[in-house]
Amino acid sequence: MASVKTKALVIREAPYQDNDKLLTLFTEKYGKQRAIARGARRRKGSLRSVTQLFSYARFMYFEGKNFANISDGTLIESFYPLRGNVIQMTLASYIAELLDDFYDFYQGDPEMLKAVTHIFYYWSEHLAQNDGALAACFQLKLMRIQGLGPVLPRCVRCGAHQEALTGFSIADGGTVCQKCMKPSDIPLDPGLLKDMQDWMQQPIKNICHKKWQAANVQKGLDLMDRYITAQLGHPTKSYRFYKELTEQKGIQN
Numbered sequence: 061m062a063s064v065k066t067k068a069l070v071i072r073e074a075p076y077q078d079n080d081k082l083l084t085l086f087t088e089k090y091g092k093q094r095a096i097a098r099g100a101r102r103r104k105g106s107l108r109s110v111t112q113l114f115s116y117a118r119f120m121y122f123e124g125k126n127f128a129n130i131s132d133g134t135l136i137e138s139f140y141p142l143r144g145n146v147i148q149m150t151l152a153s154y155i156a157e158l159l160d161d162f163y164d165f166y167q168g169d170p171e172m173l174k175a176v177t178h179i180f181y182y183w184s185e186h187l188a189q190n191d192g193a194l195a196a197c198f199q200l201k202l203m204r205i206q207g208l209g210p211v212l213p214r215c216v217r218c219g220a221h222q223e224a225l226t227g228f229s230i231a232d233g234g235t236v237c238q239k240c241m242k243p244s245d246i247p248l249d250p251g252l253l254k255d256m257q258d259w260m261q262q263p264i265k266n267i268c269h270k271k272w273q274a275a276n277v278q279k280g281l282d283l284m285d286r287y288i289t290a291q292l293g294h295p296t297k298s299y300r301f302y303k304e305l306t307e308q309k310g311i312q313n
């Protein structure tokens with residue numbers, strides 16, 4: 061069996077048999093990978109810390125018939141503080157859920173892994189002016205990388221750049237102009253459109269340090285989650301939980 065060495069982020073963990081864990085890794089070189097970590101639930105197991113959800117580590121594993129078998133792991137970042145902040149934890153779970161949903165096994169994407177570890181780093185070090193803006197930036201970058209648009213800032217129906225863009229079409233995947241607007245389109249104000257363009261195009265570092273209007277971040281996240289849900293064909297569990305949490309606590313990001 062081939063032995064593989066790669067950096068990876070743990071995007072899912074579940075108990076397996078007596079002392080083991082079944083993990084989903086988002087690896088640098090080989091995309092999504094399911095792997096068993098033997099003894100990872102033992103108190104003194106050597107794989108205990110590297111196999112926690114959101115741990116970023118250098119793993120060595122052997123490829124198996126159904127699952128890979130992890131033989132060694134060295135922690136790079138645990139992003140431990142994420143677990144102490146319920147909003148960050150929920151947004152991080154949302155990112156993990158989307159990576160799991162949108163990537164296939166063996167579909168490597170080192171750029172995406174880098175982007176996500178940067179976002180987790182900014183969150184866990186409390187460096188972001190607005191935590192939600194980084195999640196919105198992830199949503200848009202993920203859609204673009206997956207080749208799912210959305211088209212902005214021109215009309216997805218007539219192609220106009222000059223017309224005022226007043227709405228967003230989930231079905232057609234982009235902004236729409238005043239002339240082409242249908243009742244089913246979601247109204248979009250120019251401020252939010254500008255922010256969405258920035259989230260899609262600007263480097264994550266810039267998005268982290270800029271102050272964003274909390275109301276726009278919330279609207280952008282909601283809009284993009286509706287779009288993502290339409291692409292997936294099923295709702296995203298973590299985002300629903302995030303909404304319940306923010307509405308209940310009256311928290312804006």
Ligand SMILES: [Zn+2]
Binds near residue numbers: 218223240
């Ligand atoms: Zn148009």
